[in-house]
Amino acid sequence: MFFLAAISLLTKDDFIHHVTKIIWIAPVGGFILAWVLYTITWLSPVKIDSGPKGLVRIKADNITLIPWELISSYRFILKGIVFKFTDDSEITFLLPEKMDRNSISKELKAHSIKQDVL
DSSP states (O other): OHHHHHHHHHTSTTHHHHHHHHTTHHHHHHHHHHHHHHHHHHHSOEEEEEOSSEEEEEETTEEEEEEGGGEEEEEEETTEEEEEETTSOEEEEEOOTTSOHHHHHHHHHHTTOEEOOO
16 A cells, blocks of 8 residues: 555656645644544543452553552542552542442451551
8 A cells, every 4th residue: 555655656747746735644643643542541431449459440541450468558538548558658549529438448448458547
């Protein structure tokens, strides 16, 4: 296909003029496609689930596993939950307002993870 396009362009009388008229299509089309894909990825919902080995966070094509053994404690904040790890680092997950925080606490307590007090 590329070969046919190259032959078609080379047989034109005004080859340089024709190329300069259409050369903008690839960068502009690439930018628009990249922007659309980024927006779709950014708008994709976040799913947080628990599994036998830990918490699983899925957003678009990114999957994050947080093993139960690494979580030392947790605390709820206004719009999310903060997990503290055994190395004293923290990560914050934003939670929807409709999320039942009691069920999250039960799941974490079932895996012997204590709740921090602010």
